[in-house]
Amino acid sequence: MSSPRALYPPTSPGFTRRRQALIVALIAVALSRSAAPDASKAVLDAISLRSWREAKAKEREERRRKLLETPLNTPALERKMVDLYIPDPAGPSRTLLVPHRGRISRVRITPTPAELYAQHLSLFPPLRPGEKLGVNKRFWSMLAAVLRVAFPSKTGKEALLLALHTFFLVVRTVLSVMVARLDGRIVRDLVSANGKGFIRGLGWWFALALPSTYTNAMIRFLERKLALAFRTNLTRYIHDLYLNDKLNYYKFGLGLGAVSAGPPTGDGKKGGAEASEAAAGGADQLITTDLARFCDALAALYGNMGKPFLDMVIFTSQLAAGLGPLGTIGLFANYGFTAWILRKATPAFGKMAAVEARLEGEYRAGLGRIGRDGEEVAFYNGGAREKAILTEAYQKLKHHVHAVFKVRIPYGMTEDFVIKYLWSAVGYGLMSIPILFPAQRDGEVRTGGLQDEVAHRTESYVSNRRLLLSLADAGGRLMYSGKDLAELSGYTSRVYSLLASLHALDNGIYQPNPRPETLPPQQEFYDMAGVAGRVILGADHLLLKGVPVVAPAGGAAGAERGGEELIRILDLRVEKGQHTLITGPNGVGKTSIARIVAQLWPVWSGLMERPLHGEGGIFFLPQRPYLSIGSLRDQVIYPHTYAEMKSRGRTDAELADILEHVHLAYLPAREGGWETRKEWKDVLSGGEKQRMGMARLFYHRPAYAILDECTSAVSSDVEGLMYEHAKSMGVTLVTISHRPSLLKYHNRHLRLGESQTAAPGSPLASTSSLNLNAMRMGMGLGMSSALSALDSEQQLPQSQGWQLTVLDDKATKEEVLELDGELERLERVLGTEVGEWERRLGEINEELKGKK
Numbered sequence: 135m136s137s138p139r140a141l142y143p144p145t146s147p148g149f150t151r152r153r154q155a156l157i158v159a160l161i162a163v164a165l166s167r168s169a170a171p172d173a174s175k176a177v178l179d180a181i182s183l184r185s186w187r188e189a190k191a192k193e194r195e196e197r198r199r200k201l202l203e204t205p206l207n208t209p210a211l212e213r214k215m216v217d218l219y220i221p222d223p224a225g226p227s228r229t230l231l232v233p234h235r236g237r238i239s240r241v242r243i244t245p246t247p248a249e250l251y252a253q254h255l256s257l258f259p260p261l262r263p264g265e266k267l268g269v270n271k272r273f274w275s276m277l278a279a280v281l282r283v284a285f286p287s288k289t290g291k292e293a294l295l296l297a298l299h300t301f302f303l304v305v306r307t308v309l310s311v312m313v314a315r316l317d318g319r320i321v322r323d324l325v326s327a328n329g330k331g332f333i334r335g336l337g338w339w340f341a342l343a344l345p346s347t348y349t350n351a352m353i354r355f356l357e358r359k360l361a362l363a364f365r366t367n368l369t370r371y372i373h374d375l376y377l378n379d380k381l382n383y384y385k386f387g388l389g390l391g392a393v394s395a396g397p398p399t400g401d402g403k404k405g406g407a408e409a410s411e412a413a414a415g416g417a418d419q420l421i422t423t424d425l426a427r428f429c430d431a432l433a434a435l436y437g438n439m440g441k442p443f444l445d446m447v448i449f450t451s452q453l454a455a456g457l458g459p460l461g462t463i464g465l466f467a468n469y470g471f472t473a474w475i476l477r478k479a480t481p482a483f484g485k486m487a488a489v490e491a492r493l494e495g496e497y498r499a500g501l502g503r504i505g506r507d508g509e510e511v512a513f514y515n516g517g518a519r520e521k522a523i524l525t526e527a528y529q530k531l532k533h534h535v536h537a538v539f540k541v542r543i544p545y546g547m548t549e550d551f552v553i554k555y556l557w558s559a560v561g562y563g564l565m566s567i568p569i570l571f572p573a574q575r576d577g578e579v580r581t582g583g584l585q586d587e588v589a590h591r592t593e594s595y596v597s598n599r600r601l602l603l604s605l606a607d608a609g610g611r612l613m614y615s616g617k618d619l620a621e622l623s624g625y626t627s628r629v630y631s632l633l634a635s636l637h638a639l640d641n642g643i644y645q646p647n648p649r650p651e652t653l654p655p656q657q658e659f660y661d662m663a664g665v666a667g668r669v670i671l672g673a674d675h676l677l678l679k680g681v682p683v684v685a686p687a688g689g690a691a692g693a694e695r696g697g698e699e700l701i702r703i704l705d706l707r708v709e710k711g712q713h714t715l716i717t718g719p720n721g722v723g724k725t726s727i728a729r730i731v732a733q734l735w736p737v738w739s740g741l742m743e744r745p746l747h748g749e750g751g752i753f754f755l756p757q758r759p760y761l762s763i764g765s766l767r768d769q770v771i772y773p774h775t776y777a778e779m780k781s782r783g784r785t786d787a788e789l790a791d792i793l794e795h796v797h798l799a800y801l802p803a804r805e806g807g808w809e810t811r812k813e814w815k816d817v818l819s820g821g822e823k824q825r826m827g828m829a830r831l832f833y834h835r836p837a838y839a840i841l842d843e844c845t846s847a848v849s850s851d852v853e854g855l856m857y858e859h860a861k862s863m864g865v866t867l868v869t870i871s872h873r874p875s876l877l878k879y880h881n882r883h884l885r886l887g888e889s890q891t892a893a894p895g896s897p898l899a900s901t902s903s904l905n906l907n908a909m910r911m912g913m914g915l916g917m918s919s920a921l922s923a924l925d926s927e928q929q930l931p932q933s934q935g936w937q938l939t940v941l942d943d944k945a946t947k948e949e950v951l952e953l954d955g956e957l958e959r960l961e962r963v964l965g966t967e968v969g970e971w972e973r974r975l976g977e978i979n980e981e982l983k984g985k986k
C-alpha cells in the first residue's frame with residue numbers, strides 16, 4: 135500500500151517562501167491577462183479613465199449589435215453570401231462561406247476521394263433480411279466498419295482527442311485514490327485529536343479539489359469534442375455519398391437502398407433489432423438525429439466503460455492490499471455474480487433504441503410534411519386530418535417510450551439492488567475481515583496504544599469504505615454502460631444500414647429476388663438486380679432503343695414484387711431540331727420516360743444514349759417547380775452558384791434579359807435586387823415559379839430540353855412566346871404535355887397509351903378510347919378520314935402502347951390539331967354521357983322484356 139505520508143511534503147521556510155513567490159507570480163499573470171490591450175493603450179495615450187470606459191461601452195455595444203444580426207437580415211452578410219461556396223480552380227476542393235456570429239467564416243472542404251469509397255465497399259455488406267441485431271458479433275463488425283469512417287486515422291485529430299481524454303480519465307482515477315486516502319487520514323487525525331494534522335489534511339483536500347474539478351470538466355469537454363469530431367467525419371462522408379452525381383439521394387428516397395426483401399423473422403424478444411428495423415426511416419432522420427445519437431453514445435461509451443474499468447482495476451488493486459487474499463477472492467466472486475445477474479436481467483435495449491429512432495423519424499416526417507405543404511393543407515382545411523395523423527405517430531412513439539420505461543423498472547431495481555446494496559453488504563463483509571481477523575493483515579506491527587490502534591482502524595475503514603463506494607460507483611457505471619452498449623448497437627445498426635445502402639446504391643448492387651410465383655409467365659419480372667441496359671452519356675442525340683419503361687418498386691415488399699411495367703418496349707430517337715411532343719392519359723408513363731433519360735430510373739434493358747447535363751447538353755424541367763434556398767439570382771442560375779456564373783462570363787444584365795423573355799422582368803425591382811434572399815416558394819405564384827423554370831432553361835442554354843408539364847400554369851400566349859424563344863436559341867424540345875395547342879411548336883408527336891394490349895380494367899382499356907385511339911393513329915399516319923382509321927384498326931402493327939408521328943407539313947399539323955380538339959370534346963362527351971345512355975338502354979330493354 136502506498137504510504138499516505140507521501141501526501142504531506144515537508145514544510146520548510148524555504149518551501150513556504152517559494153510558495154509565496156509562486157502565488158505572487160500567478161496573481162501578476164492573472165492581472166496582466168485580465169487587462170485588455172486597449173486599456174494599456176488608453177493609459178499610454180494618456181486618455182482619461184472616463185473616455186476609456188466610454189470606448190469600452192461602445193465596443194461592447196457594437197459586439198452586441200453584431201451578435202444580434204442574423205445572416206438573413208444583414209445587408210452586409212447578404213452581399214457576402216452571394217457566393218455560397220468558392221470552387222478551388224486547381225482541384226475538387228471548395229471553400230464554403232458559413233455565416234457565424236455576424237461574420238463569414240471560410241471553411242475549406244475537400245471531397246472524400248472515390249478510392250476511399252471503393253476501399254470501404256467491402257466493409258459494408260448490406261444487412262440480410264430478418265438479420266438479428268444486438269450486442270453480438272455482427273454488431274462489432276458493423277461498429278468497426280463505421281469507426282473506419284468516424285476515426286479515419288491513428289494519428290489524426292480524433293486520436294489526439296482520445297489520448298487527451300484517456301489522460302484525464304487516468305488522472306481522475308489517481309485523484310480519486312488520493313482523495314480516498316486523504317479522507318482516511320483526516321478522520322484518523324480527528325479521532326486521535328491531532329489538530330495540526332487535521333488542518334493540514336483540510337488544506338490538501340482543497341488542493342486536490344482544484345485539479346479534480348478541472349479534470350472532470352475536461353473529461354466532459356473532450357467527450358463532446360470527440361463526439362463532434364466523429365459526427366463531422368461521418369456527416370461529410372455521408373453527404374459526399376448521398377449527394378453525388380449517381381443521384382443516391384433520389385434512389386434512397388424511393389426506398390431502393392433499403393434492406394432487401396424478406397419477411398421479418400424476429401420474435402420481437404430479447405436479442406436485438408432486425409435488419410428491417412435498422413433500415414426503416416427517412417434519410418433526414420438517419421443523417422441528423424440518429425447519427426448524432428450514435429456519435430454521442432460512442433464518445434460517451436469510451437468514458438463510461440474505460441473510466442469505470444480503469445477505476446475497478448486500480449481500486450481493486452488498492453483494496454486487495456488492505457483486504458488480504460480472502461477479501462480479494464470475495465471481491466472477484468462478487469463481480470462475477472453481479473455480471474451474471476445483470477446479464478439475465480438486461481432487456482433488448484438495442485432493439486428498443488432502433489425502434490424509438492424509427493418512430494421518432496416517422497413523427498418528424500409528419501411534421502416536415504406539414505411544414506412543406508402547409509399551403510395545400512390549409513386550402514383543404516386539412517389541419518384536423520393532419521393533426522390526427524401526427525397524433526397517431528406521436529402516440530406510437532409515446533407508447534413505445536412508455537413501454538421502454540416500464541421495462542426499465544425491473545432492470546433498474548435489479549441494478550440498484552445489486553450495485554448499491556449487495557455490493558455494500560459484500561464491502562462491509564470484506565472490510566470486517568482485516569479488522570475481525572487481524573492475522574489476515576499485511577504483517578504491519580502496531581506499537582501504539584489502544585487509541586492509536588482505533589485511529590488506524592478508523593483510517594483503514596474510512597479509506598476502504600470510500601474505495602468500496604467508488605468501486606460500487608464504477609461497477610454501477612460499468613453495468614450501466616452495458617445498457618449503453620446495447621443502445622449503441624441500435625444506433626450503430628441504423629447508421630450502418632444507411633452507409634451500407636448508400637454504398638450499394640452507389641455501386642448499383644442489389645440483392646437478387648426470386649420471381650414471384652403469382653406472376654403470369656408472359657409477364658416480365660423487373661428485379662433491380664436484373665438491370666442490364668446500356669447507357670452512353672455524351673452523345674449528341676437522344677436515343678432509347680428497346681428500353682422498357684418500368685417504375686422501380688421501393689422497399690422490401692416492392693423489391694419482392696418487382697418493378698411495374700408501364701411500356702413494354704420504347705424506341706425513340708431525337709436528333710437536333712426534332713421537337714417532340716409526348717402526350718397521353720394520366721399515369722401512362724410520360725414523366726417516367728423523362729426519369730429514365732435523366733437516369734433517375736434504371737434502363738432495364740436496351741440502350742440509352744443522351745448528351746451530358748448542362749450547357750450544350752441536356753436540361754430537365756420537372757413537373758413541380760423547385761425553388762432553392764438563396765438569392766433571387768440563385769433561382770435563375772440554379773444549380774450554378776454566383777461564382778460559377780461569373781467564371782462563365784455571365785452577367786446580371788444577361789439574367790435581366792432572360793427574365794424579360796419569361797415575362798418576369800419586374801421581379802428584381804419588386805423583390806429588392808438580385809441579392810434578396812427569401813423563401814421563394816412562398817413568394818412566387820404558381821405561374822411565376824414555372825416561368826422561373828423556363829428562365830433557368832434559357833440561362834443554361836442546353837441543346838436538348840425535356841420539359842415536363844412545366845408551363846401548365848402559364849397563360850397560353852406567354853407559353854407560346856417562351857417555346858418560340860427556346861427554339862430560336864437552338865434548343866431541341868422534348869415536351870410532355872396534355873395541351874394539344876403545344877403541337878404547333880413541335881414536328882413529331884409521341885402518343886402513349888395507344889395500346890390494344892392494355893390490361894383489362896386498366897385506365898387504358900375503355901372501348902371508347904380504343905376506337906378514338908385508332909382514329910388518332912389514323913390521323914398520325916396521314917389518313918384524313920376517321921372512318922378509314924376505324925377500318926384500319928385490325929391492320930395496325932402489334933402495338934407497344936405508343937405511336938410516333940412525324941408532322942412534317944403545316945397542313946397536317948393544323949389538321950391534327952383541329953381533329954385532336956374535336957376528339958377531346960368527343961372523349962369528354964362519351965366519358966360523361968355514355969354511362970347515362972347505357973343505363974337508359976338497360977331500362978328500355980327491361981321494359982321491352984316486360985311487355986313481351
Ligand SMILES: Nc1ncnc2c1ncn2[C@@H]1O[C@H](COP(=O)(O)OP(=O)(O)OP(=O)(O)O)[C@@H](O)[C@H]1O
Nearest residue numbers: 388685686687700719720721722723724725726727
Ligand atoms: N416511384 C414510383 N414507384 C412506383 N410507381 C411509380 C413511381 N412514380 C410513378 N409511378 C407510377 O408510374 C405511373 C406513371 O407515372 P408518370 O408520372 O410517368 O405518369 P404520367 O404519364 O407523367 O402522368 P401525368 O400525366 O399524370 O403526369 C403511374 O401509375 C405512377 O403511379
